[in-house]
Amino acid sequence: MQGVQSYIDTHKDRFLEELFSLLRIPSVSANPDFREDVFEAAEFVADRLRDAGADQVEVCPTDGYPVVYGEKIIDPDAPTVLVYGHYDVQPADPYDLWHSPPFEPTIKDGKIYARGACDDKGQMYMHIKAFELMMQTQQLPCNIKFMIEGEEEVGSANLATYIENNRQRLKADVVLISDTSMIANDIPSIDVGLRGLSYLEVEVTGPNRDLHSGVYGGAVANPINALCQMIASLHDSNRHITIPGFYDRVQELSTSDRHLLNQAPFDEQAYMDDLGVGGLLGEKGYTTAERTGTRPTLDVNGIWGGYTGEGSKTVLPSKAYAKISMRLVPNQTSEEITMLFQKHFEQIAPQGIKVEVRPHHGGEPVVTPTDSPAYLAAAEAMTVTFGKAPIPTRGGGSIPIVALFERVLGLKSVLMGFGLDSDALHSPNEHYGLFNFYKGIETIPWFFHYFSQNTR
Ligand code: BES
Ligand code: MN
Ligand code: MN
Numbered sequence: 001m002q003g004v005q006s007y008i009d010t011h012k013d014r015f016l017e018e019l020f021s022l023l024r025i026p027s028v029s030a031n032p033d034f035r036e037d038v039f040e041a042a043e044f045v046a047d048r049l050r051d052a053g054a055d056q057v058e059v060c061p062t063d064g065y066p067v068v069y070g071e072k073i074i075d076p077d078a079p080t081v082l083v084y085g086h087y088d089v090q091p092a093d094p095y096d097l098w099h100s101p102p103f104e105p106t107i108k109d110g111k112i113y114a115r116g117a118c119d120d121k122g123q124m125y126m127h128i129k130a131f132e133l134m135m136q137t138q139q140l141p142c143n144i145k146f147m148i149e150g151e152e153e154v155g156s157a158n159l160a161t162y163i164e165n166n167r168q169r170l171k172a173d174v175v176l177i178s179d180t181s182m183i184a185n186d187i188p189s190i191d192v193g194l195r196g197l198s199y200l201e202v203e204v205t206g207p208n209r210d211l212h213s214g215v216y217g218g219a220v221a222n223p224i225n226a227l228c229q230m231i232a233s234l235h236d237s238n239r240h241i242t243i244p245g246f247y248d249r250v251q252e253l254s255t256s257d258r259h260l261l262n263q264a265p266f267d268e269q270a271y272m273d274d275l276g277v278g279g280l281l282g283e284k285g286y287t288t289a290e291r292t293g294t295r296p297t298l299d300v301n302g303i304w305g306g307y308t309g310e311g312s313k314t315v316l317p318s319k320a321y322a323k324i325s326m327r328l329v330p331n332q333t334s335e336e337i338t339m340l341f342q343k344h345f346e347q348i349a350p351q352g353i354k355v356e357v358r359p360h361h362g363g364e365p366v367v368t369p370t371d372s373p374a375y376l377a378a379a380e381a382m383t384v385t386f387g388k389a390p391i392p393t394r395g396g397g398s399i400p401i402v403a404l405f406e407r408v409l410g411l412k413s414v415l416m417g418f419g420l421d422s423d424a425l426h427s428p429n430e431h432y433g434l435f436n437f438y439k440g441i442e443t444i445p446w447f448f449h450y451f452s453q454n455t456r
Helices: 004-023 032-052 121-136 159-165 223-232 255-262 268-275 288-293 334-347 373-386 401-409 434-454
Strands: 055-060 067-072 080-086 106-108 111-113 143-149 174-177 189-191 196-205 297-305 319-328 354-363 391-393 413-415 431-433
Touching (some): 004 032, 032 055, 032 121, 080 121, 111 434, 121 143, 159 401, 174 401, 174 434, 223 297, 223 319, 255 288, 319 334, 334 354, 431 434
Parallel strands (some): 080 143, 080 174, 189 391
Antiparallel strands (some): 055 067, 111 431, 196 319, 297 319
16 A cells, blocks of 8 residues: 555545535434435435445435445455445434534534534544545555445345345455444544443323323332332343343353453543543443443433423323333343343333334344454554554443345455544534544554455
8 A cells, every 4th residue: 555645644534524514414214304415414424425436326215324335346356345334324313512513514623513523424424535646656466445324323125135135246255334433533443342232212101191290190010100210110220121031042141251351441530521520330240341341221311201491380191101122141132131121121010001102113232353354454444554463352332234234245344443432422512523524534444454464
């Protein structure tokens, strides 16, 4: 690889301008109000792929938002890298907590502030620019295919069908993804695992209508009180989850794997300071790295019901709701865990309370190899550009399609992410460092270089 840095230096302002244009499109997949914008983002990505030199570029319709495909085949016999990313973003709510508008990208202290800056527009766009760089400097060493989707943040429900119907087109040797984090800008790392997810909503019903809380209070079950109690009972005093069978398939790590995982540098004080908390809370007997990377969890994501407007209203509500997610680890499956939750939650409902559990979406956990030519290529690439070998880590988040790449296409993934956990993904003031954006563009060509060398 030659002239990587000088190409970036020459074109860095344009790279950033282009990313800003993408960040200005509010492609929120969860909210139908933004439907047109999500389609516009797909077209934008397709146009930039064409500009960069991709062939067969297509905005492929699905039952949901489209998949953007593009490729450059230099030699049918050469190895092929499938690059995956997503152009949709999480809702920006609550807007009033943003210091600058979420869809007007702004640079502050060397960071790009915008919804999607890191997750995943900024990281995905690095791949299009690295591809442009390899094309323009005539150094693309193997075949490349892009599959950029628009429904990752809502569970990738239509992507399974897309990959099943496009097995031939998506044929590759490995999937390369930048949609995860590193430990720090001077401590490169590569995620070698992702948690799965079971996401559901519960509706708890008490009386058939809202009641006067004085006239009936004390005699009739209050669904909000009941829901809180039921939720509280899902953890014991050691922060273990109490759903029967929940841990049955959980793979305990070997002592040496645990040791390795805990060797990754972790500054607990800095972690707490960043979050503004005075202490950490999690499952007894496990470190923070283990709790987020290798242990299953259960969290309430939202809870509502009754009167929440101005002032007060004395009401004993008829209904209460919560959105609940469980993060899963090998070998739990989202289907079984959803079923166990449902059974248990219905069972613990007190008298006079009806429970309905509505599953949303799921995703399966994955562990990726550290001895494959592709992982080694990523490690070598980061070693060149960071001057340090990356540390393998386990990511706590989920990317549902990764398990399906394995199951449907037989493809392993490399999770070469350049974000930081502190980039405020899904939160107000999401940001992405300029350092990280350009470092990614610099590192990716080296991945291709080593990957084609390692597979020759
Ligand atoms: N990029 C994240 C996942 C991630 C972030 C993994 C940081 C590891 C480190 C992805 O966009 C995401 O947010 N996924 C969702 C999946 C869900 C909506 C199905 C998640 O993890 O909540
Ligand atoms: Mn993402
Ligand atoms: Mn996300």
